[in-house]
Amino acid sequence: MTHIHPTAAVAPGAVIGEGCHIGPACVVGPDVVLEAGVELLSHVVVDGHTRLGAGVKVFPFATIGMAPQDLKYKGEPTRCEIGARTLVREHATIHRGSVGGHGVTTIGTDCMIMAVAHVAHDCTLHDRVILANNVMLGGHVEIGDTVFVGGGTAIHQFVRIGRQAVIGGMSGVEADVIPYGSAMGNRARMIGLNLIGLKRRGFTRPQIHALRAAFRLLFKEPGVFSERLASAEARWLDEAPVAEIFAFIKAPSKRGLCKAGRDTDTADDDEEG
Template sequence: MPIHPSAIIAPGARIADGATIGPFCTVGPDVSLADGVELVSHVAVDGHTELGEGVRVFPFATIGLAPQDLKYKGEPTRCIIGARTLVREGATIHRGSVGGVGVTTIGPDCMIMATAHVGHDSTLARNVILANDVMLGGHVTIGDTVFVGGGTAIHQFVRIGRHAVIGGMSGVEADVIPYGSAMGNRARHIGLNLIGLKRRGYSRPQIHALRALFRLLFREPGIFADRLVIAAERFAGDAQVAEVLAFIAAPTKRGLCKAGRDPITEEEDEAAGG
């Protein structure tokens, strides 16, 4: 178990034989590092924190430190980082709070780029990428395979559905639907994550159904609740549409992002291979 002599490991820390701890790292007494974890150098890990197999943490990142919550009084809340996740230079990931779910969770195969911040009680699913300087307030929930562009700030309690993409330098204060694309300050739905859908093997009929749903919900006139009923009837049996409608129907503290600019024209869509 290669541990640099300058590292400080508190008694009680559980360090797998295959973990590597570089120079000037500090590891708290309630930390668990699985096999293959690498703390490159100058990393601080504290609290009741678990790092899964193959997690790599780069210099000056901090994981599991106390939440930035004035109500927090040192309770034994947790932080869990999934296998193979990368935490890049200067990123900060805080443990949960007693006012939330009590745990901050980042799933497997994520990338938290340099100087990004994951606030207390946030939950990131698998394959999430937060680009440089992304800021997540507390209690944010992000689904599978979401990309958040650099410099984006996401308000507390916002939900981001799976396979969504958030443009850089956005201010997101409301929920973004699965498969959606949002950007701006304040962020607005501007369409679907077409590139992501194609890369992940969604078929043309599946993408066209989601496009039709987006137009119905965010472009057609009328009462939004009525359009939801129409969508449920028109696209009955479509799994992706049902997922979007269930996301919208779920309880939320932030509401739904409004629509932004006009959708991609048919000519632009064809040119893009849509």
Template sequence: MPSVAAATASPPVIHPTAMVAAGARIADGCHIGPFCMVGPDAVLEAGVDLVSHVIIEGHSHLAAGVKVMPFATIGLVPQDLKYKGEPTRVTIGARTVIREHATVHRGSVSGAGVTVVGADCMLMVGAHIAHDCVLGDRVLLANNVLLAGHVEIGDMVFVGGGAAVHQFVRIGQQSVIGGLSGVEADVIPYGAVMGNRARMIGLNQIGLKRRGMTHAQRHALRSAFRMMFLGNGSVEERRAAAEAQYPDNPAVAEILAFIRAPSKRGIVKVGRQVSFEDDDAPDA
């Protein structure tokens, strides 16, 4: 069996029914399956696999090893009435998997002009990424997740099936969004939200454990969370107290910096019931 390096060094394989426009840049090791359409400004790096019936339009750049399943579309015009055909872009990071019927629209002139999906992401069936969204690495969007324009998502975020995210919302790294949630405000790093409209229900404890945060670190983060969101005093007094209590905790500092950064949507409010499931369980 040939090695991965050998496979990507081989010439691209393009099915006879595929339509690849002149000008498209197709690297070695690419596979373009039946009935795919690739526009003249597309760039496919080594080993990109378009399984079948995939459409790649506009200035779309797919990094090495990206796999796109049938009936997905990348780089179509944004659903923005101000868009008049400007050469905006899409970039898809290495090894990202885009499943059936998912859509990633190109950027718009009302934003940075580029829609970005990071490396090692998975966009499940029917997920939609609107214009000017920016996703970090290892983001997982479950089936039928809807991202409106200009949404920003940090690394290692999980968004549950059927969730919808309002335009300009920021979602911090390693947070989790419950299925069918309607998210209309920013989600702090490491946070967990759910509901319609979404409310903060605690921290992403399971995700933090899986990614190596120790019991002591999780305990400190839980205490800081309670000080910031459930304690006495004004909002700024509570946040200042958490900062003073945990001056050397990078996760606490990251949450505080996220909260204090400019925002068009504000922070998701805390729900009536806040859960810290598994937080006190010692590491195995």
């Protein structure tokens, strides 16, 4: 059964699904849709044209769907959408989109937005993304599936993070991070591949070896990067995970590619085991 605490303020027009739980002092705006089984524990604010998918759980003092921190925003009906079973922890802030972007902030299914993290306007987080405590995303950031971003990291607006990448804590990310990559530092540099993640997700030894060889050629060898990229494509284009990196590199970008750091000679080798 749906439960709405007597101290909660649910505006007329809000759509509340079956089995939702809206706790004490929560505020739900008139254009909000809560799908079945959503839990707002207490003191949660959900506003704007916002949809929370089935089973989303929001912890105290989080705010979702508030107006973007964009001086050009004039109250247009932009949106915020969060996928099923995502967890939003205490004091996290997730803002709706802007007309200067694509008008929607999107978080996928089975994500975790930890305490005091901030997701700015027009960001797109795909499925199973984890943002640790105090992560800060600028506007228009895109993060692929199954990415982990370490605590205290700041990601510049318009940066892309490829799927299954990992970002070390306390990093400042100013440029795009390739799929399966590992980046960290202030300012962040590529230090290798997310080998632990690759093994956990069932990548075969030949696939991992191909990824490592392609990474070395792209990021460690001397010469012109475009020539190294062409050489890597000629050798590994039929390897699907490596081809995904090539496609990511060649896609349009406003921030450019995260460069290799000084310790890349040991980062991925040490994790190979």
